[in-house]
Amino acid sequence: NAGVTQTPKFQVLKTGQSMTLQCAQDMNHNSMYWYRQDPGMGLRLIYYSASEGTTDKGEVPNGYNVSRLNKREFSLRLESAAPSQTSVYFCASSSGFEKLFFGSGTQLSVL
Amino acid sequence: RKEVEQDPGPFNVPEGATVAFNCTYSNSASQSFFWYRQDCRKEPKLLMSVYSSGNEDGRFTAQLNRASQYISLLIRDSKLSDSATYLCAVNVEPPDMRFGAGTRLTVKP
Numbered sequence: 425n426a427g428v429t430q431t432p433k434f435q436v437l438k439t440g441q442s443m444t445l446q447c448a449q450d451m452n453h454n455s456m457y458w459y460r461q462d463p464g465m466g467l468r469l470i471y472y473s474a475s476e477g478t479t480d481k482g483e484v485p486n487g488y489n490v491s492r493l494n495k496r497e498f499s500l501r502l503e504s505a506a507p508s509q510t511s512v513y514f515c516a517s518s519s520g521f522e523k524l525f526f527g528s529g530t531q532l533s534v535l
Numbered sequence: 536r537k538e539v540e541q542d543p544g545p546f547n548v549p550e551g552a553t554v555a556f557n558c559t560y561s562n563s564a565s566q567s568f569f570w571y572r573q574d575c576r577k578e579p580k581l582l583m584s585v586y587s588s589g590n591e592d593g594r595f596t597a598q599l600n601r602a603s604q605y606i607s608l609l610i611r612d613s614k615l616s617d618s619a620t621y622l623c624a625v626n627v628e629p630p631d632m633r634f635g636a637g638t639r640l641t642v643k644p
Contacts, residue, residue: 455630466636520630526578
């Protein structure tokens with residue numbers, strides 16, 4: 425069972441470069457999420473999508489854009505990467521009211 | 536004020552100890568509550584859901600106090616394998632799920 429798959433696992437960017445993190449789930453979940461995790465800060469919600477065609481800002485949306493391409497896929501884009509965006513990024517999905525299933529994470533470094 | 540606040544830790548306890556974690560949430564309309572476990576460099580995984588009546592799973596007990604807006608996790612007879620970071624999660628306005636900062640537990644022999 426694949427569950428939630430996110431790519432890439434590791435990425436190094438230079439300041440100002442752009443990139444897109446991809447996420448796909450095969451559990452037919454309506455809701456999908458992007459979190460970032462920094463030491464001592466826990467998981468902070470960047471954006472979420474309650475259902476196909478909708479997206480909403482979380483706690484820390486600045487500097488990010490998202491696209492809910494279809495029910496399975498939810499991508500996160502950094503248009504102009506900054507060192508402050510160095511973090512571990514997790515994609516997750518859920519039915520909406522129940523537990524989240526997480527991808528294995530993307531470790532991003534912005535130099 | 537953060538939506539979800541959690542004991543900062545770290546907690547260092549000997550094997551066999553009982554340890555408790557607390558987590559408070561700010562939105563009284565929050566509907567569902569969870570505890571996740573995260574091992575180093577891994578994704579969080581659900582440990583248990585938290586129900587109004589409280590629930591127990593082996594050595595783990597979770598409780599919810601809606602009046603005081605907090606949830607707790609009790610681990611009895613700690614094992615070395617319990618060493619991890621424990622994150623509380625609150626479904627603030629479904630599906631908006633917020634997490635605490637996590638509490639790191641180290642169980643020592």
